[in-house]
Amino acid sequence: MAEVTRGAEPFAALYGRNARAVIERGFKVIRHQNWAVMVSGFFEPVFYLLAMGLGLGGLVGDVTGPDGQPISYAAFIAPALLATSAMNGAIYDSTWNVFFKLRFARLYQAMLQTSLGPMDVALGEIFMALFRGFLYAVGFMVVMLVMGLVVSPWAVLMIPVALLIAVGFASVGMAVTSYLKSFQQMDVVQVVMLPMFLFSATLFPIDVFPTAIQWFVQAMPLWHGVELMRDLAVGHLDVATAGHALYFVVMSVLGVWFTASRLRALFLR
Amino acid sequence: MPVIVARDLTKVYGDNRAVDGIDFEIARGESFGLLGPNGAGKSTTMRMIGGTLQRTGGSMLVAGLDPAERGPEVRAHLGVVPQQDNLDEELSVRDNLIMYGRYFGLPYSYLRAKADELLEFAQLTDRGKAKVGSLSGGMKRRLTIARSLVNEPKVLLLDEPTTGLDPQARHVLWDRLFRLKEVGVTLVVTTHFMDEAEQLCDRLVVIDRGRIMAEGTPRQLIRQHSTREVLELRFGADRNAAVVAQVEDIGSRIEVLPDRVLIYTDDGEGALEAVTTRGLSPVTSLVRRSSLEDVFLRLTGRSLID
Numbered sequence: 006m007a008e009v010t011r012g013a014e015p016f017a018a019l020y021g022r023n024a025r026a027v028i029e030r031g032f033k034v035i036r037h038q039n040w041a042v043m044v045s046g047f048f049e050p051v052f053y054l055l056a057m058g059l060g061l062g063g064l065v066g067d068v069t070g071p072d073g074q075p076i077s078y079a080a081f082i083a084p085a086l087l088a089t090s091a092m093n094g095a096i097y098d099s100t101w102n103v104f105f106k107l108r109f110a111r112l113y114q115a116m117l118q119t120s121l122g123p124m125d126v127a128l129g130e131i132f133m134a135l136f137r138g139f140l141y142a143v144g145f146m147v148v149m150l151v152m153g154l155v156v157s158p159w160a161v162l163m164i165p166v167a168l169l170i171a172v173g174f175a176s177v178g179m180a181v182t183s184y185l186k187s188f189q190q191m192d193v194v195q196v197v198m199l200p201m202f203l204f205s206a207t208l209f210p211i212d213v214f215p216t217a218i219q220w221f222v223q224a225m226p227l228w229h230g231v232e233l234m235r236d237l238a239v240g241h242l243d244v245a246t247a248g249h250a251l252y253f254v255v256m257s258v259l260g261v262w263f264t265a266s267r268l269r270a271l272f273l274r
Numbered sequence: 275m276p277v278i279v280a281r282d283l284t285k286v287y288g289d290n291r292a293v294d295g296i297d298f299e300i301a302r303g304e305s306f307g308l309l310g311p312n313g314a315g316k317s318t319t320m321r322m323i324g325g326t327l328q329r330t331g332g333s334m335l336v337a338g339l340d341p342a343e344r345g346p347e348v349r350a351h352l353g354v355v356p357q358q359d360n361l362d363e364e365l366s367v368r369d370n371l372i373m374y375g376r377y378f379g380l381p382y383s384y385l386r387a388k389a390d391e392l393l394e395f396a397q398l399t400d401r402g403k404a405k406v407g408s409l410s411g412g413m414k415r416r417l418t419i420a421r422s423l424v425n426e427p428k429v430l431l432l433d434e435p436t437t438g439l440d441p442q443a444r445h446v447l448w449d450r451l452f453r454l455k456e457v458g459v460t461l462v463v464t465t466h467f468m469d470e471a472e473q474l475c476d477r478l479v480v481i482d483r484g485r486i487m488a489e490g491t492p493r494q495l496i497r498q499h500s501t502r503e504v505l506e507l508r509f510g511a512d513r514n515a516a517v518v519a520q521v522e523d524i525g526s527r528i529e530v531l532p533d534r535v536l537i538y539t540d541d542g543e544g545a546l547e548a549v550t551t552r553g554l555s556p557v558t559s560l561v562r563r564s565s566l567e568d569v570f571l572r573l574t575g576r577s578l579i580d
């Protein structure tokens with residue numbers, strides 16, 4: 006009997022160095038995909054922007070921007086909607102989509118029968134989620150541009166920041182999915198997401214809340230994403246802006262580490 | 275040198291010992307079977323061979339490598355046909371073969387020709403552009419098997435390859451598997467059909483509740499655990515149990531199933547004569563050779579298919 010060579014490669018059990026094939030499969034499917042599904046992810050934040058920004062904006066008038074200057078209500082909520090849509094897309098892809106492909110489509114089961122490892126699958130899928138997120142972010146920026154809501158060149162950075170927000174949420178989401186056993190449990194994810202959207206100073210400024218609640222909101226990731234986007238939209242950058250970005254860098258690093266440690270539990274069960 | 279070696283292989287789910295310390299070795303080029311009823315632990319064992327399921331204990335070597343430590347490398351030489359088809363519903367029939375080859379890192383130049391060859395092997399040449407969803411059960415199964423061959427595996431793992439197929443489709447598949455055996459591919463087959471085990475396997479283990487009950491060639495197992503022939507008698511559901519006392523001493527062993535009485539003997543015709551001499555008139559009677567089904571019944575007291 007041959008000797009087992011153990012631990013020769015730390016990733017030999019989980020990584021086949023071929024995440025590229027997973028990405029190829031992703032693009033092949035997108036090309037033949039039902040465009041209605043694809044496009045709906047783009048329209049959701051745009052509809053919010055039109056309905057709230059123009060509709061509600063007419064009643065509200067101008068509000069105070071990050072730099073203390075008055076801005077239109079639409080310009081106030083647009084960056085928040087971009088942050089929220091990056092979050093929603095990432096969470097959808099890393100929880101529902103992963104769970105569905107794992108349990109029902111058995112797609113990952115088929116991939117893992119080959120010389121792919123869980124790490125290839127996770128990297129490939131995260132890449133595809135980010136690519137979709139990138140398309141939506143660019144689309145949304147174009148809408149903002151057309152509506153005259155882009156007033157600073159810094160706003161271009163909102164696109165990479167949307168991806169950063171997506172990585173943060175997707176990496177944590179995938180790790181959380183490794184603990185879920187049924188679609189019912191996935192509803193819990195929704196119970197966390199919706200209030201986060203409603204209370205993270207997305208549609209109104211945070212100072213409407215009592216101090217205690219403000220602290221709580223400020224601990225939540227979406228609030229940092231919203232503030233970061235808002236600062237970039239008007240080009241008002243300071244230490245706080247860097248702090249918000251740092252929050253997501255740390256969240257992403259922890260999330261990726263968390264997911265990596267859960268790869269076996271997620272895929273090899 | 276054996277290509278697969280499992281020692282004290284164990285998988286525990288909660289307090290269910292799905293695979294309870296089994297040992298086996300599979301030689302290169304051999305066709306090896308795991309025969310057992312539903313829930314015996316066959317699929318669980320197969321998934322641990324490929325390293326797609328973490329084992330709880332014991333050791334496993336495939337071509338000298340531990341699949342739990344070197345999964346991608348081990349699987350590069352494996353073909354896997356899971357119990358339930360997991361074809362990519364979002365790709366066409368042909369793209370299923372090509373993308374699957376890409377997962378092995380194989381180049382398109384190789385895969386285009388290989389896909390055509392495999393479509394022919396699966397008798398699906400004219401369905402290459404079709405969506406997988408439009409295929410019949412038998413076609414999907416053939417495509418799954420064809421797909422498992424894309425990397426020209428040395429070892430093919432087939433988990434219940436013909437369950438759910440009609441008899442004709444089964445024979446087509448068996449024919450395909452014989453051809454692979456002829457070219458030296460090692461086959462590992464699970465099944466709960468004794469005829470499939472007899473057809474396909476050089477050697478097999480009978481497994482029940484996560485444990486190996488017996489091991490050998492189909493003929494050895496039958497010789498060791500059963501008689502040459504079996505007399506099957508049907509007296510009608512309510513009478514079977516009643517007549518047992520009157521025929522008990524005829525064969526070397528007797529089994530009473532809900533719908534029939536089995537008398538194990540080396541001389542079936544003689545046993546039938548003895549039965550009729552005693553004035554008993556079964557509704558139907560049949561003398562047949564012993565099969566693996568009888569071996570299983572002997573070893574576990576239950577039938578393979580419940």
Ligand SMILES: Nc1ncnc2c1ncn2[C@@H]1O[C@H](COP(=O)(O)OP(=O)(O)O)[C@@H](O)[C@H]1O
Nearest residue numbers: 274287290292311312313314315316317318319
């Ligand atoms: N993912 C799982 N979680 C919990 N129990 C499982 C799981 N998969 C299989 N089992 C249990 O393990 C045992 C063996 O199952 P399996 O290997 O599928 O049997 P077979 O393939 O021989 O029909 C069964 O009791 C089954 O219920």
Ligand SMILES: [Mg+2]
Nearest residue numbers: 316317318357
């Ligand atoms: Mg099974």
